[in-house]
Amino acid sequence: MGGRRGSRTQRKHFKQNRENVWKRPKTDSSSDPQNPNSNNPPWQPFATQNPSFDEYYKEQGIVSPDEWDAFMEVLRKPLPAAFRINSTSQFFEDIRSQLENDFMKSLQAEAVEGGDLEPIKPLAWYPDNLAWQSNFSRMQIRKNQTLERFHEFLKLETEIGNISRQEAVSMVPPLFLDVHPDHFVFDVCAAPGSKTFQLLEIIYHSAKGGSLPEGMVLANDLDVQRCNLLIHQTKRMCTANLIVTNHEGQHFPGCRSHKNISIGSETTNELEQSITQLLFDRVLCDVPCSGDGTLRKAPDIWRKWNGGMANGVHCLQIQIAMRCLSLLKVGGRMVYSTCSMNPVENEAVVAEILRRCGVSVELVDVSNELPQLIRRPGLKKWKVRDKGVWLASYKDARKLQKNGIVPSMFPSGKNYTDLTNNKKSANGENVNSEDIVQLDGPVPSADDLEEEVSDLPLERCMRIVPHDQNTGAFFIAVLHKVSQLPAIQEKSASSQRKLSTRNELHENLSDQATEEINGLEVISGDGTDEKILEVASKADKNISKIASEADERISEVTSDDEKISEVALEADLVDEPDEGAPESNSSEATQGAADKKIDSAKTGEKRKLQMQGKWKGVDPVLFFKDETTINSIKTFYGIDESFPLTGHLVTRNNDANHVKRIYYVSKSVKDILDLNFRGGQQLKITSVGLKMFERQTSREGSSAPCSFRISSEGLPVILPYITKQILYASAADFKHLLQYKSIKFADFVEADFGQKAANLMLGCCVIVLRDADKSLSDHIQVDTSTIAIGCWKGRSSLSVMVTAIDCQELLERLSVGMETEKNGTLAPENHSELDEKQDMSGENGTSLEEHDAEAKKIQDISATE
Numbered sequence: 001m002g003g004r005r006g007s008r009t010q011r012k013h014f015k016q017n018r019e020n021v022w023k024r025p026k027t028d029s030s031s032d033p034q035n036p037n038s039n040n041p042p043w044q045p046f047a048t049q050n051p052s053f054d055e056y057y058k059e060q061g062i063v064s065p066d067e068w069d070a071f072m073e074v075l076r077k078p079l080p081a082a083f084r085i086n087s088t089s090q091f092f093e094d095i096r097s098q099l100e101n102d103f104m105k106s107l108q109a110e111a112v113e114g115g116d117l118e119p120i121k122p123l124a125w126y127p128d129n130l131a132w133q134s135n136f137s138r139m140q141i142r143k144n145q146t147l148e149r150f151h152e153f154l155k156l157e158t159e160i161g162n163i164s165r166q167e168a169v170s171m172v173p174p175l176f177l178d179v180h181p182d183h184f185v186f187d188v189c190a191a192p193g194s195k196t197f198q199l200l201e202i203i204y205h206s207a208k209g210g211s212l213p214e215g216m217v218l219a220n221d222l223d224v225q226r227c228n229l230l231i232h233q234t235k236r237m238c239t240a241n242l243i244v245t246n247h248e249g250q251h252f253p254g255c256r257s258h259k260n261i262s263i264g265s266e267t268t269n270e271l272e273q274s275i276t277q278l279l280f281d282r283v284l285c286d287v288p289c290s291g292d293g294t295l296r297k298a299p300d301i302w303r304k305w306n307g308g309m310a311n312g313v314h315c316l317q318i319q320i321a322m323r324c325l326s327l328l329k330v331g332g333r334m335v336y337s338t339c340s341m342n343p344v345e346n347e348a349v350v351a352e353i354l355r356r357c358g359v360s361v362e363l364v365d366v367s368n369e370l371p372q373l374i375r376r377p378g379l380k381k382w383k384v385r386d387k388g389v390w391l392a393s394y395k396d397a398r399k400l401q402k403n404g405i406v407p408s409m410f411p412s413g414k415n416y417t418d419l420t421n422n423k424k425s426a427n428g429e430n431v432n433s434e435d436i437v438q439l440d441g442p443v444p445s446a447d448d449l450e451e452e453v454s455d456l457p458l459e460r461c462m463r464i465v466p467h468d469q470n471t472g473a474f475f476i477a478v479l480h481k482v483s484q485l486p487a488i489q490e491k492s493a494s495s496q497r498k499l500s501t502r503n504e505l506h507e508n509l510s511d512q513a514t515e516e517i518n519g520l521e522v523i524s525g526d527g528t529d530e531k532i533l534e535v536a537s538k539a540d541k542n543i544s545k546i547a548s549e550a551d552e553r554i555s556e557v558t559s560d561d562e563k564i565s566e567v568a569l570e571a572d573l574v575d576e577p578d579e580g581a582p583e584s585n586s587s588e589a590t591q592g593a594a595d596k597k598i599d600s601a602k603t604g605e606k607r608k609l610q611m612q613g614k615w616k617g618v619d620p621v622l623f624f625k626d627e628t629t630i631n632s633i634k635t636f637y638g639i640d641e642s643f644p645l646t647g648h649l650v651t652r653n654n655d656a657n658h659v660k661r662i663y664y665v666s667k668s669v670k671d672i673l674d675l676n677f678r679g680g681q682q683l684k685i686t687s688v689g690l691k692m693f694e695r696q697t698s699r700e701g702s703s704a705p706c707s708f709r710i711s712s713e714g715l716p717v718i719l720p721y722i723t724k725q726i727l728y729a730s731a732a733d734f735k736h737l738l739q740y741k742s743i744k745f746a747d748f749v750e751a752d753f754g755q756k757a758a759n760l761m762l763g764c765c766v767i768v769l770r771d772a773d774k775s776l777s778d779h780i781q782v783d784t785s786t787i788a789i790g791c792w793k794g795r796s797s798l799s800v801m802v803t804a805i806d807c808q809e810l811l812e813r814l815s816v817g818m819e820t821e822k823n824g825t826l827a828p829e830n831h832s833e834l835d836e837k838q839d840m841s842g843e844n845g846t847s848l849e850e851h852d853a854e855a856k857k858i859q860d861i862s863a864t865e
Contacts, residue, residue: 048076074467079296080135082168088204089162125373161236166194169474173337181213183281188249190219191226193233216241216668231687238713240666240690250319253682285324287317289338293473307385310342343382346475352408364478374468378461381453411454615684619652636706638724663689709764720782728770738807742799760793
C-alpha cells in the first residue's frame with residue numbers, strides 16, 4: 001500500500017499545469033518599486049541554483065568534475081526554441097526550402113553584420129533537416145524585421161499543423177523505436193502529444209503513395225484534461241489511424257476477445273479470424289518523472305528540487321514499464337525514457353526490468369544509430385539519498401530503517417535481512433532466500449560506503465546532458481522482447497494444470513456413478529424391490545448432483561482457461577513490492593493474485609457486457625450502420641466503390657437520427673474497435689477516427705439532397721474517390737475564392753467554370769486547383785500534391801467552407817514572392833447564408849469562435865510542455 005500511496009501523490013503532482021515562469025507578469029501598482037505604498041516586492045526571476053542539487057549530482061558523477069561548471073552554466077540558461085516540420089504535410093518541402101533559403105540565410109547575413117544574432121539552424125542529428133532550433137529573445141524579435149517575419153511564419157504554420165513546436169531532446173525517443181508503416185504503436189503516457197504526433201508522422205511518411213498506412217498509434221494518458229490537450233495537438237495531423245484512451249498506464253486493460261459475443265450478423269468463425277488480443281509492435285514508455293531534465297524551460301523546479309523526488313516515482317515507473325512489456329509482441333521494441341537525470345529513475349528502473357524479465361528482454365546497443373547525436377553511456381554505479389543520508393546498498397537502508405527505499409533502487413538490486421527477522425520482508429511477508437544477503441557489522445559512514453556496481457550492460461542506455469548540444473536533459477533505453485515474459489510462462493503452466501482438472505472431474509464423475517450402479521447390483525441380489533427403488537432414486541439424485549457440480553466446475557475451468565492469458569496481462573507480472581518493502585519472488589503469491597483476478601473477472605463479466613463501455617463522462621464509440629445515409633452520401637458525391645466506407649464509419653451518438661459528425665477509421669483502428677467490443681468495451685476511448693462528414697445545420701443546408709458535407713480534415717483521404725460534385729478551377733478563380741470567401745457564379749474569371757458551378761446540385765462540392773496547362777474539361781489525377789478545398793454550392797454563389805487561417809495559408813503558398821499578400825491581412829469575410837462559423841458547430845452546439853477560444857487556452861497551457 002505504501003507504494004500506491006506514494007505514486008498517487010506523485011500522479012497528483014503531475015496533473016498540475018506548470019506556469020511559464022520565464023515570462024515576466026504585467027506590473028501592477030501593488031508591486032511597483034516606484035510606488036511607496038507597494039505591499040509586494042517587485043518580480044524577481046527564479047534563483048537558478050540549489051545546493052542540494054549540486055551535492056547530489058556531483059556525488060552521482062553524472063558529468064566529470066572538470067566539466068561541472070560548463071554543465072551548470074548551460075543548465076541555468078533558458079532553453080532554445082525547437083520545432084519540427086510535419087513531414088506528412090503536402091507543403092513540407094516548401095516549408096523546409098523557405099527555412100533553408102530564406103530565413104536561415106537572411107539571419108546568417110545579419111549575424112555577420114550585427115554580431116548579436118544567432119541564425120536558425122537544423123538539428124544535425126534529426127533526419128532530412130526536418131527539425132530546427134532558434135534562440136532569440138523577445139526584445140530581438142521586436143527589433144528585427146526578419147525575426148518578426150520569421151516569428152509570424154512560425155505562428156501561422158504551427159496553427160495550421162505544418163510545424164510542431166517541441167523540445168529538441170523530446171524528439172529523440174521516437175527515432176529509436178524503428179517504427180514501420182504497418183506497426184501497432186502504443187504511447188503509454190502520451191500527453192501533451194508531441195511524441196504521438198511524431199510517431200504518426202513516421203507511420204504516414206513511410207506509407208505508400210499517400211494511402212492510409214496499415215499501422216496505427218494508440219495514445220494513452222492518465223488524466224482526462226491532459227487527454228484533451230493530446231487530442232488538440234494530434235487533431236492537426238488529420239489522421240484516421242489514432243485512438244486516444246484514458247487509463248492508468250500500469251493498469252492498462254488487457255483487451256482480449258470473448259468468443260461468445262457476436263457483433264451484428266457476424267459469426268463466431270468470422271470473429272476468430274480477427275485479432276483476439278491487443279498487443280503492440282512498438283511501445284513508447286515515456287514515464288512520469290521528477291523532471292529535472294527540464295530545468296532550462298521550467299526554472300521553478302530549482303526551488304522545489306530535492307534528492308528524494310526520484311524515490312517517490314521509482315516503483316510507479318517500474319510498474320508502468322513492466323505493463324508495457326507485457327503488451328509488447330515478442331520481437332517488438334520498447335523505448336523507456338524520462339526527462340530526468342536521476343539514476344534512480346533511469347538506470348535503476350532499467351536494471352530492475354532486466355532482472356525481472358531475465359533472458360526474455362535484452363537491452364539493445366544503439367550507439368551506431370543517429371551518430372551525430374551526442375549521448376553518454378548509462379551509469380553502472382550510483383547511490384540513493386533519503387532525507388539527507390547517502391545509501392550505497394539496501395543493507396544500509398535496512399539498518400537505518402528507511403521504509404521508503406526498496407532494493408531495486410540500487411545497482412545490484414539485492415535484498416538484505418538481519419539474523420533476527422527470520423527472513424521476513426519489511427511488511428512481514430516471507431521472501432525467498434535467493435538474492436538475500438544477511439547483514440553483519442555496523443552501518444558504515446558516508447565516506448566509507450562500499451559502492452555497488454551493476455553487472456548488467458547498463459552502458460547501452462544513453463543520457464543526453466544539456467551542455468553537449470545546447471538542449472535539455474533526457475534518458476533513453478531501448479529494449480527488445482526476445483520471448484514471452486517469465487510470468488506469462490508461469491500462467492501458461494497454471495493453465496495446463498487447470499485443464500488437467502477437467503479430466504480429473506470427468507474421471508471422478510465416472511467413478512462415483514459406477515459405485516452407485518454397483519450398489520444397485522449388490523442390493524438387487526436380496527430381492528427387495530422397495531430397497532432397490534429407494535437406492536435407485538438416491539443414486540439418480542446423487543448422479544444428477546455430481547454431474548451438475550462437475551459441469552459447473554468444468555465450466556469454471558473452461559472460463560478460467562479462456563481468461564488465463566488476460567489475467568497474466570492484467571495482474572502484475574511479478575510481485576510489485578510495496579514502497580518500503582523488499583520484493584517477494586513467491587510464485588504462489590503471483591498465482592494467488594491471478595486467481596483473485598479470475599474470480600473478479602467472473603463476477604464482473606456480466607456487468608461489463610451490460611455496460612457496453614459507457615464510461616462516465618465519455619461518449620460511446622459506435623459503428624455507423626445507417627445504410628440509407630451511407631448510400632445517400634455515396635450517391636451524392638459519386639464515391640467509388642473501391643473506397644471502404646461500410647464498417648469504417650463511427651459516431652459518438654447513440655441516436656442515429658441526430659448524429660452530427662461521422663468519423664472515418666482505418667482498417668487497423670477498425671480491428672481494435674471490433675476487439676474492444678467483443679471484450680466488453682474495456683478501453684475508455686476519448687477520441688478516435690478522422691472527422692469525415694458533418695451534418696448540414698443551416699436553413700439552406702437542410703434542403704440539400706445530401707444532409708452531410710465533407711469535412712476539411714477528411715477531404716484529402718476521400719478526394720481520390722469522388723466522381724461527382726467536383727470542379728477544377730484556374731489559379732485566378734481559386735485565389736479569388738480564398739480571398740473573398742463567396743463569389744457569384746457570373747463573377748468568376750472563367751465564365752465556363754461559373755456555369756459548371758451553377759449546374760452542380762445544391763450542397764457541398766469540392767474545388768480542385770488545376771495546373772495552368774490543363775483545361776476546365778480535363779480530368780486531373782489526384783495525388784499528394786493536389787490542392788483542394790470544400791465549398792458550398794448555393795442558389796446563386798459558391799462559398800468556401802474553410803477557416804480563415806487555412807485560407808491564409810493556401811494563399812501564401814500560392815503567392816510565393818508576393819510580400820503584400822504574404823504579410824498583409826485578408827479581406828473581411830463575406831460568407832454566404834451557410835456561414836462557416838455558424839455551420840461548423842460542435843456536437844453540443846459549440847461555435848467556431850468558442851472552439852478557437854478553447855484552442856487558444858489549450859495552446860497557452862501546452863506552451864511549456
